[in-house]
Amino acid sequence: MTDPSRITLGVIADDFTGATDVASMLVRSGMRTVQVIGIPQGPTPAADAVVVALKSRTTAAADAVAASLAALRWLQDAGARQFYFKYCSTFDSTAAGNIGPVADALLDALGSDFAIACPAFPENGRTVFRGHLFVGDQLLSDSGMRNHPLTPMTDSNLVRVLQSQTRSAVGLLRYDTLARGVEAARSGIAALRADDVRLAIADAVSNDDLRVLAQACADLPLITAGSGVALGLPVVYAERGWLVPDQRAATLDSVGGSAAVISGSCSSATNAQVGDWVAAGRPAWQIDVQALAGGAPVAEQALAWAAVEGRQQPVLIYATAEPAQVQQVQSALGADRAGQLVEHCLARIAAGLVDGGVRRLVIAGGETSGAVVQALGVSSLRIGATIDPGVPWTQAEGRPLLLALKSGNFGSVDFFAKALDLVD
Incomplete structure (x- = not known):
């Protein structure tokens, strides 16, 4: 059953627009969601999900790790049942991180041995196939992201990109595994864990793939992803009795001006x-x-x-x-x-x-x-x-x-x- 005194999902986002991105994915499925700016100082908001918006994408890796761990501790104290590290759908960060270092630190803090990494957001043209990220019909390295003034992305092979940032072994959860459904995806995850893979890039080319990933990762403490995987989580939580979807979750006031x-x-x-x-x-x-x-x-x-x-x-x-x-x-x-x-x-x-x-x-x-x-x-x-x-x-x-x-x-x-x- 739902427990109004605790939140269901705790999200750590590495920038402010990314935070609203993942929050919108949750709200549209009836999940009451609040975005907080930095580590909250007051009581836990009355919500099903809380998204902690950090400004850690382009900071020094050590600073990004420290801020992310502080956010995790607050979300744990708020009673979150699952945690989500949200980064950009173009997987951009500095050469030294911060996706890999933050993912490692969160896994360590949660005592977990595995998480997926999936920036796919098909509705915005971001898809991952055989570990390569596409922006529309272009490889990431051929897109406008190659000229980003702060985080230029010149390599579309996400396994290679992530492996350069992490001490964990990085693997690939392939599309042909996801295409066989949730149980096949769970088996694929089990096989990767047996091979001591700690982080796995997950292919996804459609919303159906994202829903499969959400179901397959339901028992993992941590998901790392863009906003796309969040699409399937409210259904998972509702099936477990953790969430009663609210059709008015997205209602805001009229303000004039x-x-x-x-x-x-x-x-x-x-x-x-x-x-x-x-x-x-x-x-x-x-x-x-x-x-x-x-x-x-x-x-x-x-x-x-x-x-x-x-x-x-x-x-x-x-x-x-x-x-x-x-x-x-x-x-x-x-x-x-x-x-x-x-x-x-x-x-x-x-x-x-x-x-x-x-x-x-x-x-x-x-x-x-x-x-x-x-x-x-x-x-x-x-x-x-x-x-x-x-x-x-x-x-x-x-x-x-x-x-x-x-x-x-x-x-x-x-x-x-x-x-x-x-x-x-």
């Missing part, structure tokens, strides 16, 4: 979304990073512009740029300094917009979302309806403020306008 879009991602998808907004003649202001580095009051200028242009319609303020322009800025300023300047500036702008009456805010980019949420002093989010796969609307707990935190690579070309049309 004005709206705006903040974009810091330089992904191919976000570049297209910015281009669509500008081509439609909607008001847009581009951050001049070189002027920002030179000490110009860019945030104040953007807010003054928005105060005029945003009276009648939503505005877009963006630092999004094409790869060549990004490389030029990074060459002049250094990648770390350029990124920090942009994040800090966009966070100040977001705070100023909210102070000026914006109540619906779309934010594009994982690093940008993290900086903005922290600048706004948001400690937890209720998860609402999905805008596009992997991106829900959320509401700051106890405040009339709606936030859509979009991973750079997600969303249709008209995502910004579509998101704002869904809420009032």
Whole structure:
């Protein structure tokens, strides 16, 4: 039976947009889900699942491990029955991690000898076959991720990528095993464990494969994955009597107020979304990073512009740029300094917009979302309806403020306008 005093699933996410991504997958299946920003300080939220959003994807591996273990301890104290380490559907991290080091540390802390690793999210074109990750019809190494300014991905062989980050033996749970169903998948896992494989990349090319994986991993303490595997977990929990699905799990308040879009991602998808907004003649202001580095009051200028242009319609303020322009800025300023300047500036702008009456805010980019949420002093989010796969609307707990935190690579070309049309 369900126990209202404990949560069913505890999720540790390595960035803020990834946290809302997995939370949206749970909510759409009726799982009441709360996302908390960092390690909570107060009581356990009343929810079936709690997602702890960290900013650990690009930090030093030791720092990512420490933060993830602290999140695990809090989730254990909250009574979670199963744990989920969520990373990006493009499996991106630094050369030294952090997927491998964090997975190792969580397995050690849980006293477990095995977990899958599956970033697949077929609804967004991320599939894994024979251990290779595809983005749409392209291998990961041929996609726009090869130019990511912080975590470029130049190898599509996930077994090789993960093995370079971990002391654990890495294996492969192949598609032809999954295609034979849950019992075959469980047998495949048993065979891998017998061979002392501790982490196994799992193939998945469809939602049915993800559901098979969820059933096959039901008795494992830890799952490591993108958001896709979470699709099948609520059914598993309901069958065990751990969950009574709530059809109103995604309901948020109507907040009114004005709206705006903040974009810091330089992904191919976000570049297209910015281009669509500008081509439609909607008001847009581009951050001049070189002027920002030179000490110009860019945030104040953007807010003054928005105060005029945003009276009648939503505005877009963006630092999004094409790869060549990004490389030029990074060459002049250094990648770390350029990124920090942009994040800090966009966070100040977001705070100023909210102070000026914006109540619906779309934010594009994982690093940008993290900086903005922290600048706004948001400690937890209720998860609402999905805008596009992997991106829900959320509401700051106890405040009339709606936030859509979009991973750079997600969303249709008209995502910004579509998101704002869904809420009032």
